[in-house]
Amino acid sequence: MTGSISRSDGWAIEVEGLGKAYRMYKRPLDRFVEWGSAGRLQRHGQFWSLRDVNFKLRPGSSMGLCGANGAGKSTLLKVLSGITAPTEGRLKMRGRVASLLELGAGFHLDFTGRANIFMNGVMMGFSRREMAAKVDEIIEFAELGNYIDEPVRTYSSGMGLRLGFSIAVAVDPDILIIDEVFAVGDMYFQKKCIDKIYSFKQRNKTILFCSHSLYDVRQLCDEALWMRDGRAAAQGDSVYVTNEYTAFQRDHIGEQKEVLGDEIPNASDHLGASVKLPRIRDARVYRLGTEEETYEITSGDSVEIRVWWENPDPAATPIHLGVGFLRQDMTTCGGMGTHLDGLELEGTSGCTVLEMPNVKLLAGQFLVPILLLDEGGVHKYQEFLLPENLVVRSVTRDVGLFRLDHAWRLNDDRPVPAPVEREAEEAR
Numbered sequence: 066m067t068g069s070i071s072r073s074d075g076w077a078i079e080v081e082g083l084g085k086a087y088r089m090y091k092r093p094l095d096r097f098v099e100w101g102s103a104g105r106l107q108r109h110g111q112f113w114s115l116r117d118v119n120f121k122l123r124p125g126s127s128m129g130l131c132g133a134n135g136a137g138k139s140t141l142l143k144v145l146s147g148i149t150a151p152t153e154g155r156l157k158m159r160g161r162v163a164s165l166l167e168l169g170a171g172f173h174l175d176f177t178g179r180a181n182i183f184m185n186g187v188m189m190g191f192s193r194r195e196m197a198a199k200v201d202e203i204i205e206f207a208e209l210g211n212y213i214d215e216p217v218r219t220y221s222s223g224m225g226l227r228l229g230f231s232i233a234v235a236v237d238p239d240i241l242i243i244d245e246v247f248a249v250g251d252m253y254f255q256k257k258c259i260d261k262i263y264s265f266k267q268r269n270k271t272i273l274f275c276s277h278s279l280y281d282v283r284q285l286c287d288e289a290l291w292m293r294d295g296r297a298a299a300q301g302d303s304v305y306v307t308n309e310y311t312a313f314q315r316d317h318i319g320e321q322k323e324v325l326g327d328e329i330p331n332a333s334d335h336l337g338a339s340v341k342l343p344r345i346r347d348a349r350v351y352r353l354g355t356e357e358e359t360y361e362i363t364s365g366d367s368v369e370i371r372v373w374w375e376n377p378d379p380a381a382t383p384i385h386l387g388v389g390f391l392r393q394d395m396t397t398c399g400g401m402g403t404h405l406d407g408l409e410l411e412g413t414s415g416c417t418v419l420e421m422p423n424v425k426l427l428a429g430q431f432l433v434p435i436l437l438l439d440e441g442g443v444h445k446y447q448e449f450l451l452p453e454n455l456v457v458r459s460v461t462r463d464v465g466l467f468r469l470d471h472a473w474r475l476n477d478d479r480p481v482p483a484p485v486e487r488e489a490e491e492a493r
């Protein structure tokens with residue numbers, strides 16, 4: 066989906082005093098009364114989903130939106146994508162906008178995937194000839210095989226998403242607007258989407274990205290905007306903002322259902338209203354066996370990660386803890402879990418310590434998500450971020466992710482092995 070193109074010096078996006086109000090009717094009848102009176106009888110109230118939002122983004126920068134359910138993130142993205150008009154404020158976008166918000170929403174179900182590619186292209190302002198040049202790339206990325214020539218009606222939702230994503234990114238946008246794209250589709254395609262989005266970042270495109278996963282926000286974005294009740298609660302550097310949001314969540318744990326709704330599933334949705342959910346209260350990194358908290362280490366240092374957790378009803382919700390180390394391109398460098406090590410977390414609260422002597426990661430910055438998992442280690446109750454990313458420095462010039470144990474013997478006196486005889490090989 067393409068958006069408007071307008072000129073604005075040096076900024077890819079400029080947003081000033083942006084607000085969006087929806088009409089609220091107490092009873093369905095009120096809507097008809099108002100409609101029937103051609104607006105003379107006003108029966109609605111106003112609800113501001115978005116109010117007084119201001120920011121500017123340079124071309125090539127990326128901004129993440131975080132915040133609880135209903136905070137106004139999607140509304141902001143919809144306004145920026147041109148899906149809905151703002152009620153007040155000013156908005157300037159510079160360049161071609163691709164919005165990944167309602168992927169596949171405009172598909173014509175009775176036409177094939179291939180036909181929909183062309184129809185979408187026309188809607189986005191491309192000629193048939195321009196789309197013909199892109200169609201192979203789109204089909205290749207979507208990997209739908211023969212389904213590309215079947216009606217979209219026969220697609221699964223994941224297949225529709227693949228096609229929608231492939232079309233949206235094929236227009237080579239300057240600004241990419243993404244809403245929770247990682248939550249949909251299978252793992253394989255999610256990874257492809259992430260790689261694609263990274264390639265946009267590397268090519269200096271501007272990215273606006275909304276996610277409930279704070280480590281995705283930190284990972285992908287230079288800046289972040291924390292939305293709360295339709296307004297900006299904090300904005301700036303993504304590590305700073307996600308820390309502020311995490312700190313707020315910790316402080317308002319009493320309001321867990323409302324505030325942490327995005328990180329801790331609503332009990333009534335998942336487990337029955339009577340069940341009190343487990344949670345991680347805090348997690349920090351220390352030098353092994355000391356009280357020295359640290360997020361900067363050297364390869365080979367020893368650390369321990371302490372995780373404080375609560376589980377009010379362990380019989381109903383047995384839990385496990387997982388710890389991951391992720392490089393900035395989302396490569397998982399290591400992952401450990403109490404379930405993987407055959408351990409059990411007992412009791413209603415505790416501090417579990419993961420000891421890691423001789424951390425062999427090589428230089429880099431690592432995100433360290435702490436996961437609170439169910440008894441099978443499958444369902445994620447909570448994803449908790451450390452107060453800072455872990456920075457590892459190397460003293461050696463080894464390359465790769467890890468310093469692998471190794472030793473060189475410079476002058477071994479073993480003779481060169483005899484060459485393998487081809488006839489003997491073939492005879493076998």
Ligand SMILES: Nc1ncnc2c1ncn2[C@@H]1O[C@H](COP(=O)(O)OP(=O)(O)OP(=O)(O)O)[C@@H](O)[C@H]1O
Pocket residue numbers: 087088112113114132133134135136137138139140141292327
């Ligand atoms: N079309 C609409 N009519 C009325 N209210 C709406 C409409 N769309 C959104 N809202 C309201 O605006 C508020 C913000 O919604 P929005 O979807 O932007 O939140 P969000 O931060 O994206 O939430 P989530 O994380 O759950 O997706 C919510 O209270 C929602 O009920």
